[in-house]
Amino acid sequence: MQAVRNAQPLHESTQWETSALDLDAYLARIDYRGPLAPSLETLTALQQAHLAAVPFENLEIVTGGEIRIDLESLQDKLVRRRRGGYCHEQNTLFATVLDRLGFEVAGRNARMLMGEDASVVTPLGHTLLVVKVAGHDWMVDVGVGNVGPREPIRLEADLEVSHGPWEYRLERSPLGYWLLRHKRLGEWFNIYQFSDEPCYRADSGEYNYLASRHPGSPFVRRIVAQHNGAEIRLALTDLELKIFRPGQAPELQRIEADALPDVLRQRFGLALTPEQERALLQRAETLVETTSEGEQLGT
Template sequence: MTATTLLQSDFHDRAQWETSPLDLDAYLVRIDYRGSLAPTLEALRDLQRAHLEAVPFENLEIATGGEIRLDLESLQDKLVRRRRGGYCHEQNTLFGTVLDRLGFVVEGRSARILMGDAADKVTPLGHTILNVTVAGGQWLVDVGVGNVGPREPISLEEGIEARHGRWEYRLERSPLGYWLLRHRRHDGWFNLYQFSDEPYYRADFEEQNYLVSHHPASPFVRRIVAQHNGAEMRLALTDLELKVFRPGEAPELHRIDADALPQVLRERFGLVLAPEQETALLRRAKSLAEMSSEGEQLGT
């Protein structure tokens, strides 16, 4: 290997993925994956499904006064060893690193979240996604968009519709010229996000991560969030409300008592917090319950 090749390899590792410190065996145990590790489309599908089954989407580190860090050691400690979840910057950075180690050609991308907004609306960049080249084509891969995201890779082809079990997705071109990902809900097609083909790197994700985890207007600063992207049922916890989604049906809404929140997180999302974090979360949940009660009294 020449000096130039070594420098190029080192730049790629620093700029995109930190593959060398990855404990691949521990990650595979975390997601309970025993399938093929060959860089094939079938393995990519299986890995994505396994990751989504095992690792929930959540912001509880922020909600309890902690920090979100994207270096690989922090990601492995939180998502693998402590069996926690995370949001897009954490989950897709870890998953991209795993795919890179396995020999997939994987690049980062950044998307503009819409979540129902019109496709001609310019929203800020801020959602980390992955572009994987495999089986002679390029594929959108995303394990970090909560309970509404795709469970399998989606081929980057305009107008393609993909069925992941009973969940349906469509990839189009938006009026702004971006790729537009849409999800079919019980009430029709729902715009998730739009993105370009421009590569993004860990440095970009670090900046976006800092903003979304500190800005007072960020939903991850303002809310308690936990979600799960299941094969047959999907869950979305926001503060003290839990929504249950099934394909083609309107969501069920359940209100949660503040004291029951840690139990809901354990039983429905597999999330167990450290004692000091649970105490901080309960304090915040009880404050939310008090504000809600006061609002109801003022409204009567």
């Protein structure tokens, strides 16, 4: 007689913090009034609404704050204070929402490439999601800034899709990973690559610590805000704003340091506290001083 094993419940560390989610507040934050049944239609609509409402940004880090990815902290920052965040924050919150709605959703961790050759091994550090719906696995990412897809992409090699005017391709990389690419001015641009290995909240917590604390992290060294729009995409890095339109070279605008809070409000919908604005302006002034010194030295 074959022994029967009792099914053990999964430990809470493998699950999303769904019970404490204020779903109504989240839906109001992204101005979503569409269907909620766990379908591909719902998933697509939620992703687009989230991207329209919640910008990608690291302002908490550069103004002296701390990034936490427990659900209460995420709801306080991204929902109640109407701020944005980076991948570990946004995709953790989005996964929790999807889980509450009945989707089967799991985390993955990617190796960022951002134009690097796909044969190069870069460190793990980017959180994304895989959602099972309509009989297929779909990659979903609301936290990869202005370059990311605006809709789910089915996990299928050599698949090319158009999200409005923006084109994407999913293929297998030389290292055997899933490789996400984005077409820029007729050329395929490598965004990141990832495996089928699950990524749990504890993993994202470690990667979040490195991204927000390590002195070599770009989120520690630079002011970053991005928006993934349907027709226009924005990328602010320090005092430079790039505006991306389909099929065109990016437009570059240089920002005066004292205009930075207004740019964040008007272009990204981000309102900081007076204390954060002062800290941000102090940080921006150091960028101006560094630029001036570099110009004097001829660098």
